[in-house]
Amino acid sequence: MxxxxxxxxxxxxxxxMVTAILFLLAFLVLFVSALAQGLARENISGxxxxxxxxxVMEEDVENDLMRSGLSEDQINGVQETTSADPLQxxxxxIESGDSEISLLxxxxxxxxxxxxxxxxxxxxxxELLLNEKLKAEGFSVGDDVTLTNEQTYEVSGFAxxxxxxxxSMAFVTPEAINDLESRxxxxxxSESSEAERQTIDDAPGVAVVSASELKNAVxxxxxxxxxxxxxIVFLFVISAIVLAAFFxxxxxxxxxxxxxxxAIGTSSRxxxxxxxxxxxxxxxxxxxxxxxxxxxxxxxxxxxxPFYLNTNLMALVSVLFLVVAFIGAGLSLVxxxxxxxxxxxxxx
Amino acid sequence: xxxxxxEVHGLTKTFGTGDAKTDVLKGIDFSASSGELIILSxxxxxGKSTLLSILGGLLSHTEGEVKLDDVDYLDLSxxxxxxxxxxxxxxxxxxxxxxxxxxxxxxxxxxxxxxGLSKNEARKRSKALLEEIGLSHRFNSYxxxxxxxxxxxxAIMRALMNKxxxxxxxxxxxxxxxxxxxxxxxxxRDIVKDRGMIGILITHDSRIFExxxxxxxxxxxxxxxxxxxx
Numbered sequence: 001m002x003x004x005x006x007x008x009x010x011x012x013x014x015x016x017m018v019t020a021i022l023f024l025l026a027f028l029v030l031f032v033s034a035l036a037q038g039l040a041r042e043n044i045s046g047x048x049x050x051x052x053x054x055x056v057m058e059e060d061v062e063n064d065l066m067r068s069g070l071s072e073d074q075i076n077g078v079q080e081t082t083s084a085d086p087l088q089x090x091x092x093x094i095e096s097g098d099s100e101i102s103l104l105x106x107x108x109x110x111x112x113x114x115x116x117x118x119x120x121x122x123x124x125x126x127e128l129l130l131n132e133k134l135k136a137e138g139f140s141v142g143d144d145v146t147l148t149n150e151q152t153y154e155v156s157g158f159a160x161x162x163x164x165x166x167x168s169m170a171f172v173t174p175e176a177i178n179d180l181e182s183r184x185x186x187x188x189x190s191e192s193s194e195a196e197r198q199t200i201d202d203a204p205g206v207a208v209v210s211a212s213e214l215k216n217a218v219x220x221x222x223x224x225x226x227x228x229x230x231x232i233v234f235l236f237v238i239s240a241i242v243l244a245a246f247f248x249x250x251x252x253x254x255x256x257x258x259x260x261x262x263a264i265g266t267s268s269r270x271x272x273x274x275x276x277x278x279x280x281x282x283x284x285x286x287x288x289x290x291x292x293x294x295x296x297x298x299x300x301x302x303x304x305x306p307f308y309l310n311t312n313l314m315a316l317v318s319v320l321f322l323v324v325a326f327i328g329a330g331l332s333l334v335x336x337x338x339x340x341x342x343x344x345x346x347x348x
Numbered sequence: 349x350x351x352x353x354x355e356v357h358g359l360t361k362t363f364g365t366g367d368a369k370t371d372v373l374k375g376i377d378f379s380a381s382s383g384e385l386i387i388l389s390x391x392x393x394x395g396k397s398t399l400l401s402i403l404g405g406l407l408s409h410t411e412g413e414v415k416l417d418d419v420d421y422l423d424l425s426x427x428x429x430x431x432x433x434x435x436x437x438x439x440x441x442x443x444x445x446x447x448x449x450x451x452x453x454x455x456x457x458x459x460x461x462x463x464g465l466s467k468n469e470a471r472k473r474s475k476a477l478l479e480e481i482g483l484s485h486r487f488n489s490y491x492x493x494x495x496x497x498x499x500x501x502x503a504i505m506r507a508l509m510n511k512x513x514x515x516x517x518x519x520x521x522x523x524x525x526x527x528x529x530x531x532x533x534x535x536x537r538d539i540v541k542d543r544g545m546i547g548i549l550i551t552h553d554s555r556i557f558e559x560x561x562x563x564x565x566x567x568x569x570x571x572x573x574x575x576x577x578x
Contacts, residue, residue, distance in 0.1 A: 002458060003447075010449030010490075260445040263406060264506070265434025266462055267427070342406045345441060345518075 003261075003270070004277040015282060018246055022286030022321070023293075025239040030294040030309075030317050032235060036228035037313060038306030043221035045161035046104070046169045047214055049114035055214055056084060056187040056200055059207045063217035065089070065164070069183040074206050082196045084189050085109035088174065090182035091167075092147040096137040104169045105147070106162075107177035112188050114171065119157020125176040127156040131168035134158075136304035149180060161308075165218050186214075236320060243321075244328030247279055251332035258336055259344015268337045275329055275336060283325040287318045352417045352513055354380040354403075354546050359412035361398050361569075372398045374569035375412070385540045385547040387557055390566035396550050397518060399566065403548065404437055404516045405429035416546075417513055434463050438507030438545075440517035440536075444499035446491040452478060452502050453487045459509045470509075477505040481535065497528040501535065508539065515540060517549040521556065533559045 008015050047065075056078050061067040070078075070086075078084050090105040105128070113121055114129075119141040122128055130139060135158065139145070143155045153172070162169040172180075189197070189208070201208045215221055251258075258271050291314055298309045361373040372395045380386050388396040401407035403414060405421060413420050421432055433439065446455055456474035461467060478484060481501045491499055500520060507515060517536065521529035533549075533556040540547035549560065557563050558577055565573040 002454070002461070006447075006454065007449045257447065260441070261447070262430065263404075263433065263441075264439050264459060265430055265432075265437075265510075267430050270462065342401055345406075345445070 001273070001277055004274040004281075007274075008278060008281065015278075018250070019282050019286045019289075021246070022243065022283060022325075023289045025235075025242065026287045026290035026317060026321050027293055029232065029235050029239060029321075030290055030314065031297075032228070033232055033313055033317065034294065034298070034307050034309045036225065036232060037308040037310070039224045039228065040221065041161055041308045042163045042166050042306050043218045043224070044164070044215040046106070046114075046164035047211055049159065049162050049169075050087065050108070050112050050188055052112065052188045052190065053211055054189040054192060054197060055087070055209050055211070056189060056206050057185070057209050057214075059205050063207075063209050063213050065185050065214060065217070066091075068185045070185070070187065070206065074203075075184060075187060077203055078187050078200050078206060081199050082189060082192045084187035085112055086174075086184045087112075087186045087188050088177045088182045089185040090177060090180040092149070092180065094145050094147060096134075096139075101134070101137065102167045103147070104164050104167045105172055105177060105180060105182070106169055107172050107174045107182075108188060109174075111190070114159040114162050116157045117160040119155070122156045122171065122173050122176065125173060125179070126153055127172070128153040128176070129157050129159055129162075129171040130155055131162045131170065132158040132160050133163070133304050134168055136302060147180070151179060165220055236324070239321070240324040240327065243283075243325050244331055247275075247325065247328035248332050248335070251275060251335055255335070255339055256344040259339050259341045262339060263341035263345055271336050272333050275332055276326075279325050279329040280322075283322055287321050291318065352382045352544070352546065353415075354514060354548075355413075355415045356403075357413050359399070359402065359414060360410045361395070361402060361407070362410045372569055373402075373409075376566075376569075376571055378564060378571060378574070380546045380548065382544040382546060383541050384562070385537050385549065385560045387560040387563045388548060388550045388566060389552070389554075389557070389563055390572075394566040395569045396566050400516055400518055400548065400550055403514070404439060405433055434459070435510045436513045438510075438512035438515040440500075440504055440507050440515065440520045442519045442522045444491065444496075444503035446499055446503055446506070448491055451488045451490055452483065452494070455491070455502065456506050456509050459506055463510045473509065474505075477508060478502070481505060496524055497531065500524060500528075500532055504532070504535065504539070508543070511543070512545065514546045514548070517547070519550050519552070521551060521553060526555070529553060529556060530559075 057063065058068040058070055075086060085108055088107045092103045092105050093100045094103050116129065117132055128145065139155055141155055141157055144152050145155060146152045197208045200206060261271060294309060298307065301307045356376055356378050359373055359376040363370045363372060376399060388399060390396050398407065402409045409422050414422050450458060453471060453474045456477060457470035460470035460473055475487060478487060483498060483502060486494060486498060521532050524532060536547060536549065537559045560577050563575045563577060564571055
């Protein structure tokens with residue numbers, strides 16, 4: 001401990017530089033991951049907001065929610081087997097300044113409504129709940145919104161994350177959506193057994209689709225996530241190589257010094273602990289700084305930017321960086337344990 | 349420590365095998381007792397550094413035995429040898445080899461703390477030793493701020509921190525000018541006498557032979573001559 005801290009203190013500049021590089025790498029990984037997650041949220045957060053594992057959709061539409069439409073008979077058939085709530089959709093446009101914004105209007109049972117972040121859920125046929133990102137377009141609670149059918153709705157509130165295939169969603173009451181050109185795109189299954197799902201799946205014209213199958217069928221989701229995830233994996237690999245190389249080179253530079261210490265009776269264990277303490281301190285400092293920075297950026301980044309941070313992502317990146325740093329340090333430790341004090345003294 | 353002895357019997361060291369086989373030490377026998385300072389001398393390649401390294405447990409031997417205070421330590425495990433180097437053998441190198449990022453007091457106390465002394469005790473002992481050699485004004489100085497002589501004296505005190513039984517020095521005056529070299533050897537002699545240690549020192553410098561009790565001259569792996577100096 002003493003050895004590790006004294007060295008860090010004495011060679012401040014060198015170790016600040018190493019910490020800074022680690023901080024930048026962790027920050028870059030976090031930033032790209034947050035962007036990837038942000039883009040993912042723009043594609044599938046509307047599905048997540050429905051809080052269901054399984055959906056019933058029209059067969060032969062390749063799980064594409066925008067092409068699915070269930071008939072009354074199909075809906076009744078499913079509802080005879082299990083409890084299922086219709087998800088009605090209608091693609092509309094609203095005006096925002098000089099441009100038009102596509103808006104996917106949805107209505108479902110009260111139990112499946114998304115969490116409201118500001119305001120309240122629509123209570124009358126003339127109200128709607130908007131995606132929070134539309135605040136960036138200047139919408140606020142109490143504003144009037146005119147849809148394609150010339151009907152005007154009052155914004156009753158905002159939900160944090162309700163988007164589908166890069167379109168903002170809006171929720172209205174089931175009665176309100178009947179005034180629009182809508183269709184029942186899916187049935188949301190609350191609780192069901194494997195056997196019930198099999199029975200529904202065997203019925204003609206309908207298919208049981210899991211939430212992840214439904215998300216993967218969003219064309220833009222797969223197309224965006226694959227290259228971004230590949231980029232993140234490569235960033236990690238590069239970070240791992242850079243960190244391992246850094247810690248290895250730093251240890252190699254100290255070979256003769258460690259040799260002298262061994263010659264005067266310092267155990268390999270003491271030297272190994274010293275290296276590990278340095279690696280832990282440098283990595284934790286770099287990662288914690290990157291977490292603070294990314295959190296601050298998350299607070300000020302414009303709401304319409306595809307940027308999504310959550311504790312799982314931050315914890316994952318932190319743990320991965322620590323693991324990578326330990327692997328780098330592990331390579332150095334092997335070297336330290338093998339240092340021949342005599343060789344080290346002779347090389348001085 | 350008064351009756352402590354070092355006994356070296358039939359010590360050999362061979363490097364390589366077959367055609368590349370080189371016998372560096374070819375049966376060394378000598379003994380030393382407490383308070384005795386022995387100088388190992390000889391031409392380059394005579395085997396003196398190899399002998400010192402084996403005595404210090406840094407290099408394995410081929411045959412023979414070395415007993416310090418009746419303990420044959422050459423066959424101990426690496427871990428036990430490291431511990432022995434910490435507590436029973438003090439090392440002084442050609443250059444001071446002080447740790448660049450530790451002030452002089454920490455430099456010494458680190459070694460004592462490794463041996464199990466408390467932080468306060470270790471610092472107390474460090475300061476006492478440094479005061480002994482007139483470095484009390486340098487307590488908080490780093491090695492880079494000291495002169496060559498000061499660094500070497502601090503390194504000698506580091507070697508004494510755990511009150512070793514034997515002090516091994518490999519050309520400790522090589523990097524010092526004449527006056528400083530004499531000063532350091534006088535200091536080593538006094539330490540060995542006053543603390544009842546066994547001191548073994550390698551040097552080429554014949555001017556400092558007179559400060560030793562005996563000079564052992566090695567030639568081609570053999571102990572060629574032994575001169576009584578005092």
